[in-house]
Amino acid sequence: MGKSSKDKRDAYYRLAKEEGWRARSAYKLLQLDEEFNLFEGVTRVVDLCAAPGSWSQVLSRVLIKGEKFGRAGWQDKQKNMRDYVLGGGSGGEKKEKEEGKQEGDVGGEVEKKVESTPKLTPREGVRIVAIDLQPMSPLDGVTTMRADITHPSTIPLMLKALDPDTYDPTLPTSARSSPVDLVISDGAPDVTGLHDLDIYVQSQLLWAALNLALCVLKPGGKFVAKIFRGKDVDLLFAQLKIVFERVRVAKPRSSRASSIEAFVVCEGFCPPEGFMASLERPLGAGTVLPEPPKSDATKPEKKVTSRVREDGAIEIDLGDETDDEDDVEEGGRRWIAPFLACGDLSAYDSDATYHLPKDRVSLDPVQPPTAPPYKRALEMRKLAGGAYGKTKGRAEKAAS
Numbered sequence: 001m002g003k004s005s006k007d008k009r010d011a012y013y014r015l016a017k018e019e020g021w022r023a024r025s026a027y028k029l030l031q032l033d034e035e036f037n038l039f040e041g042v043t044r045v046v047d048l049c050a051a052p053g054s055w056s057q058v059l060s061r062v063l064i065k066g067e068k069f070g071r072a073g074w075q076d077k078q079k080n081m082r083d084y085v086l087g088g089g090s091g092g093e094k095k096e097k098e099e100g101k102q103e104g105d106v107g108g109e110v111e112k113k114v115e116s117t118p119k120l121t122p123r124e125g126v127r128i129v130a131i132d133l134q135p136m137s138p139l140d141g142v143t144t145m146r147a148d149i150t151h152p153s154t155i156p157l158m159l160k161a162l163d164p165d166t167y168d169p170t171l172p173t174s175a176r177s178s179p180v181d182l183v184i185s186d187g188a189p190d191v192t193g194l195h196d197l198d199i200y201v202q203s204q205l206l207w208a209a210l211n212l213a214l215c216v217l218k219p220g221g222k223f224v225a226k227i228f229r230g231k232d233v234d235l236l237f238a239q240l241k242i243v244f245e246r247v248r249v250a251k252p253r254s255s256r257a258s259s260i261e262a263f264v265v266c267e268g269f270c271p272p273e274g275f276m277a278s279l280e281r282p283l284g285a286g287t288v289l290p291e292p293p294k295s296d297a298t299k300p301e302k303k304v305t306s307r308v309r310e311d312g313a314i315e316i317d318l319g320d321e322t323d324d325e326d327d328v329e330e331g332g333r334r335w336i337a338p339f340l341a342c343g344d345l346s347a348y349d350s351d352a353t354y355h356l357p358k359d360r361v362s363l364d365p366v367q368p369p370t371a372p373p374y375k376r377a378l379e380m381r382k383l384a385g386g387a388y389g390k391t392k393g394r395a396e397k398a399a400s
């Protein structure tokens with residue numbers, strides 16, 4: 001697809017270039033944060049499948065620079081404006097205002113000044129590690145790594161990147177603790193268009209991300225990952241619910257309604273007692289979780305069962321232990337992951353086509369891919385003389 005056709009069709013693609021994000025995906029994370037307050041109290045984060053790096057950009061700007069976006073940014077701006085008008089603005093701001101403008105301009109001037117001096121609240125001890133198969137251009141305060149998240153050798157690399165001074169490779173994974181507040185994964189395979197295959201490969205990426213998260217998350221930590229909503233996705237939610245207190249599915253407004261993509265937002269990491277995360281023995285098909293101790297006689301035993309309904313859907317019954325009344329379907333037995341659409345309704349609709357002014361200039365991408373998988377194909381096409389060699393053939397014909 002040409003740059004201009006994408007420009008016309010996709011508001012977030014254009015907006016990302018205008019606002020300096022490396023990819024439109026930045027808005028997905030910002031809209032998820034808007035809904036779930038993902039970054040509250042967070043300082044240590046792992047960003048999996050991070051290239052070209054727009055999610056890491058969001059992390060860097062929010063955690064390291066202390067910028068605020070969305071509703072929080074707007075509220076901050078309103079507060080600054082109020083403080084300024086009521087006399088709380090700094091001397092420097094006032095002086096500039098007095099020097100420049102006449103009485104009637106004050107409103108606009110205040111707005112401009114307040115807008116140009118947002119209060120930044122950087123956090124202490126921030127650590128961000130970003131991993132991808134593709135190389136990533138550097139970002140402020142982000143440690144980038146080129147690695148495969150499905151490969152066991154990635155975990156020691158990640159642990160070392162998180163704590164370069166204290167990391168001890170001689171300790172088994174289970175004995176090392178590098179608590180991380182948040183693990184995010186926007187991993188996606190190169191889609192083939194064959195839905196079942198794409199969903200399967202995507203689920204493998206998700207498993208890899210979850211296994212990495214289980215090894216580094218601190219109790220109470222959060223895990224956010226892209227999923228494709230396929231037939232058996234209920235099973236996945238139920239599995240996540242075993243290690244997280246809250247599991248919700250969210251569809252940000254910047255994610256096209258026509259796509260099967262959504263995000264699981266898991267909060268309150270609470271592995272079952274006795275569970276030791278390890279990449280030497282990762283969770284996967286056939287993994288048996290340890291039996292919870294039966295010492296607490298007051299708690300009813302948790303019995304997870306599943307059955308295939310006539311319509312093919314898999315119904316999971318998590319027993320009667322769920323404490324979140326809202327998550328329970330009528331009858332109180334089957335647990336369903338709540339589904340939320342997020343992002344303000346005033347935000348752009350990612351499926352709509354917006355009218356563009358005639359004199360609009362199409363901007364270049366903020367960070368062109370460093371080594372895209374299609375690079376070789378482009379080189380070969382160029383050698384062949386353009387699209388499928390047609391240009392070359394035509395040029396030769398024209399010359400003869």
Ligand SMILES: C[S@@+](CC[C@H](N)C(=O)[O-])C[C@H]1O[C@@H](n2cnc3c(N)ncnc32)[C@H](O)[C@@H]1O
Pocket residue numbers: 022023025026048049050051052053054055056131132133134147148149150186187188189205
């Ligand atoms: C949709 S992009 C991520 C966009 C990113 N969140 C951003 O905001 O810029 C999906 C990424 O997943 C990466 N990926 C796919 N399989 C991977 C794997 N096994 N290990 C690491 N990264 C992988 C791809 O290289 C690609 O960069």
